[in-house]
Amino acid sequence: MKKWFSIFKSELALIFDDKSILLTCLVAPILYAFFIGSIYAEKNVTEIPIAVVDFDHSNLSRKVSQLVNTSEKISVEGHYSSIEDAMFHFNNLEVQGILVLPKNFQRKTINLDGSQVELILNNTKFLTSNEINKAVQSVILTVAGGVRMQYFVSNNIPVELAKQKAQPILPVFKSIYNATNNYGDYLLPILLILIIQQTLIIGFGQSIVHEFKHGLFNHSEKLNFFEFTKILSAKSSYYILLYIIYFFVFYKLIFPFFSLSFNGSIFLHLLLSLLFISVLIIYTTLFASFFKTAIGWTEIMAFSTYPLFLVSGYSWPIDSMPQGLKVFANLLPSTPYFNIFNALATEGAKLDNITNGFAHLLVLLLVGYLLLYVRFQFIKEKMIVKTVEN
Incomplete structure (x- = not known):
């Protein structure tokens, strides 16, 4: 001992x-x-600044921009008509992301042809980029579901059935090890x-x-x-x-x-x-x-x-x-x-x-x-x- x-x-x-x-x-x-x-320490980031480049200038593209701006985590700091203008603010770290809505966005979406929306992110801050990505995806999926529903209703399908056909699978999130998501x-x-x-x-x-x-x-x-x-x-x-x-x-x-x-x-x-x-x-x-x-x-x-x-x-x-x-x-x-x-x-x-x-x-x-x-x-x-x- x-x-x-x-x-x-x-x-x-x-x-x-x-x-x-x-x-x-x-x-x-x-x-x-x-x-x-x-x-x-600031685990719950909010008011993340992003820019929107709208090549369509339609009612639907403006609606998407408004919905993104009302997201809890996101704040639209500016609307631009060219990528170059938005990239200037992005490169100066004044915004953390750029949402690009293409030309003919409304026409292709309403006709169910599909339209490619681009999202440019600053991935050096993965917490903010992840929140921007989630918020934009949520808005786009909501808008797409609404367009599909209107299409079905216009074809004399009952509203309840149109809802089901527009979004046949509803995601259910149950946080286990991340209760606050x-x-x-x-x-x-x-x-x-x-x-x-x-x-x-x-x-x-x-x-x-x-x-x-x-x-x-x-x-x-x-x-x-x-x-x-x-x-x-x-x-x-x-x-x-x-x-x-x-x-x-x-x-x-x-x-x-x-x-x-x-x-x-x-x-x-x-x-x-x-x-x-x-x-x-x-x-x-x-x-x-x-x-x-x-x-x-x-x-x-x-x-x-x-x-x-x-x-x-x-x-x-x-x-x-x-x-x-x-x-x-x-x-x-x-x-x-x-x-x-x-x-x-x-x-x-x-x-x-x-x-x-x-x-x-x-x-x-x-x-x-x-x-x-x-x-x-x-x-x-x-x-x-x-x-x-x-």
Whole structure:
């Protein structure tokens, strides 16, 4: 036990001596949480300025422009007769989009011939471009449905039947993990969790690389796996405690600060977080053992953040991925964790609703521990051979 506390104290000394680990684990989580969060602070964007280029100058084209202007999210800042005039304001970022209504728009629409409406968007701001796209599509579909209905009524079809024929399929939206139907509310919680995940992986990984190069792990040929695990538990206990505190602070302070939905039992959330941290610790130790320098580890892990997020199934369904990516996604701790977190935070799920996710994380923990054992035996044999040769 005395040796365990000695290793624990040595880890604290390493953290405060190594500015990279110190900044990554103590400064970055809170700093990045407020930095990333501030980007989405105005999650519900309104009054997005757009321009309308009307080549038709008809009653229907003017009606479309009026309907777009009355949309909750959109504000028509100007009507133009040429693309060049609208593009001038677009390039100066005075408007975020341009709606182009073509010549003969009314005639082709009323005759049900179809008319191509163009929409030019500034995609550097995906929140605003997404809202413009949704609002314009909604207006165009409404106008098209109204035109079809008038056509059917003019052919002596009863009004109710004309409504059904004009729009035979009515969309029904049921938000599950995005109750506010807002992209910021959907994305920000997981980005905050991703900050915790990546700072832990990078910071603890740097410590492990240092340990294999200069510390107790450097003499692995003298250790058995039990002693190796003991050293690992002493080194990781500080990170486990620190990051459990981070999760609690994020749940209780940062989530409410950004008005993010957070339901479910705090005990289940922290239990899930503890299991998630443990899995990350095991896999970080495993993969960091292959690196020779802390800089190399940091570079790879920093650039892997976005790809790992995309593969986790949060932004793109795992079922739609190629078979190889499906297997890889299910090997990532973030895949079951994000699913359980959403079920708890958004739907207020109970323990019996998330047992599969917990089981998934437990399996990853056991598999990681077995792989770490195999890796340790390989490193030990390699060092024994090296010692004998010397």
